[in-house]
Amino acid sequence: MRRPRRSAEETREAILETAERLFRARGYAAVSIADIAGELGMSPANVFKHFRSKLTLGRAIAYRHARRLAERCSIEDLSDPPDRRLTTFLSRLSREHVRDKRENQYLFEMIPLVLEDPAKGGRIYRRLVEEKLCSLIAEGMEEGIYGPGDPVRDAAAIVDMLGCVLNPRMISCADPATLADKTQLIVALVDGGLKNRVVK
Amino acid sequence: MRRPRRSAEETREAILETAERLFRARGYAAVSIADIAGELGMSPANVFKHFRSKLTLGRAIAYRHARRLAERCSIEDLSDPPDRRLTTFLSRLSREHVRDKRENQYLFEMIPLVLEDPAKGGRIYRRLVEEKLCSLIAEGMEEGIYGPGDPVRDAAAIVDMLGCVLNPRMISCADPATLADKTQLIVALVDGGLKNRVVK
Numbered sequence: 001m002r003r004p005r006r007s008a009e010e011t012r013e014a015i016l017e018t019a020e021r022l023f024r025a026r027g028y029a030a031v032s033i034a035d036i037a038g039e040l041g042m043s044p045a046n047v048f049k050h051f052r053s054k055l056t057l058g059r060a061i062a063y064r065h066a067r068r069l070a071e072r073c074s075i076e077d078l079s080d081p082p083d084r085r086l087t088t089f090l091s092r093l094s095r096e097h098v099r100d101k102r103e104n105q106y107l108f109e110m111i112p113l114v115l116e117d118p119a120k121g122g123r124i125y126r127r128l129v130e131e132k133l134c135s136l137i138a139e140g141m142e143e144g145i146y147g148p149g150d151p152v153r154d155a156a157a158i159v160d161m162l163g164c165v166l167n168p169r170m171i172s173c174a175d176p177a178t179l180a181d182k183t184q185l186i187v188a189l190v191d192g193g194l195k196n197r198v199v200k
Numbered sequence: 201m202r203r204p205r206r207s208a209e210e211t212r213e214a215i216l217e218t219a220e221r222l223f224r225a226r227g228y229a230a231v232s233i234a235d236i237a238g239e240l241g242m243s244p245a246n247v248f249k250h251f252r253s254k255l256t257l258g259r260a261i262a263y264r265h266a267r268r269l270a271e272r273c274s275i276e277d278l279s280d281p282p283d284r285r286l287t288t289f290l291s292r293l294s295r296e297h298v299r300d301k302r303e304n305q306y307l308f309e310m311i312p313l314v315l316e317d318p319a320k321g322g323r324i325y326r327r328l329v330e331e332k333l334c335s336l337i338a339e340g341m342e343e344g345i346y347g348p349g350d351p352v353r354d355a356a357a358i359v360d361m362l363g364c365v366l367n368p369r370m371i372s373c374a375d376p377a378t379l380a381d382k383t384q385l386i387v388a389l390v391d392g393g394l395k396n397r398v399v400k
Contacts, residue, residue: 147392154385154389157386160365160382164360164361181353182357188393188398189354189358190389191398192392192393193390195392196395197389197392198388
């Protein structure tokens with residue numbers, strides 16, 4: 001029996017879903033485009049029509065996962081003050097990383113692998129986090145909660161400072177309890193710093 | 201003509217000086233114990249009597265260099281308040297790293313190589329910096345300049361936060377001007393944070 005024809009958009013989505021399921025179960029390196037095509041009952045050539053390489057496919061999945069993660073970590077209630085939204089965002093982000101590391105080991109390992117994109121001048125995931133931070137810092141400065149500064153540079157510096165608790169490579173061998181503790185310490189220092197630092 | 205006999209301490213010192221000079225000039229990997237012994241007109245066995253391996257010798261040099269670096273970065277004038285001594289210490293440390301990277305490339309590369317010591321639970325150099333920070337934070341807390349907290353945990357968190365500007369591996373590909381700028385931002389955030397964070 002022939003499957004009903006899917007639109008290009010539906011096919012793309014089906015490939016993403018199937019690939020993500022297989023990557024999660026067996027790991028990025030162990031799953032080939034042929035495996036994914038086989039699961040979907042299509043030819044590898046057909047998969048390649050939608051994603052020109054396994055890296056492109058992996059990157060689309062990682063990017064979607066990272067975007068969802070960043071959304072999940074944001075407080076949606078905009079009546080909360082920006083400083084609270086910022087500290088919550090960072091704490092949740094660290095906690096979710098630890099959970100991902102535990103529950104989605106294969107996906108967790110895959111993300112830094114595929115999201116490195118030197119051609120685009122850095123890491124895509126990093127930029128997502130920086131943009132979020134930057135808008136919260138700008139908001140906090142406008143409201144006078146934070147002292148004056150440059151939100152773009154601040155956001156970049158904060159992501160660097162939190163590298164030790166956010167960067168997948170750095171946290172891979174850390175103990176989750178220590179990590180949570182350290183995140184809380186760093187986030188409190190950053191919060192106090194944004195509010196009270198002396199800008200030179 | 202025979203050289204006058206040196207004491208064990210003098211021989212040890214002569215080996216350290218010669219090895220450091222050769223390591224600086226040609227790099228750790230390119231210099232053998234035999235080269236060092238040759239320069240000193242002694243047998244390799246004699247060098248091994250004082251340092252049981254090239255790693256032990258490299259470690260002694262790196263440790264001495266790191267200790268001198270940490271001392272050079274400290275403000276000796278104890279009438280300066282601890283917060284100023286802390287921010288100066290961190291800024292100088294970062295600047296000296298950049299200079300070492302530029303002027304003493306071989307030594308700079310050697311230090312992380314030989315100072316990793318998993319058996320002792322981490323990095324020797326890191327501990328040097330943490331101890332210095334810890335005592336300054338404790339002093340600042342006693343004087344009421346910093347809010348309450350645990351100086352040991354704070355020092356560890358701050359070294360982690362500054363990893364992006366202090367860790368030799370991290371700064372190897374960074375631009376010195378950007379690095380100085382980022383260090384200043386992070387140090388100002390840490391300073392403001394220590395003074396004003398809300399401890400939960």
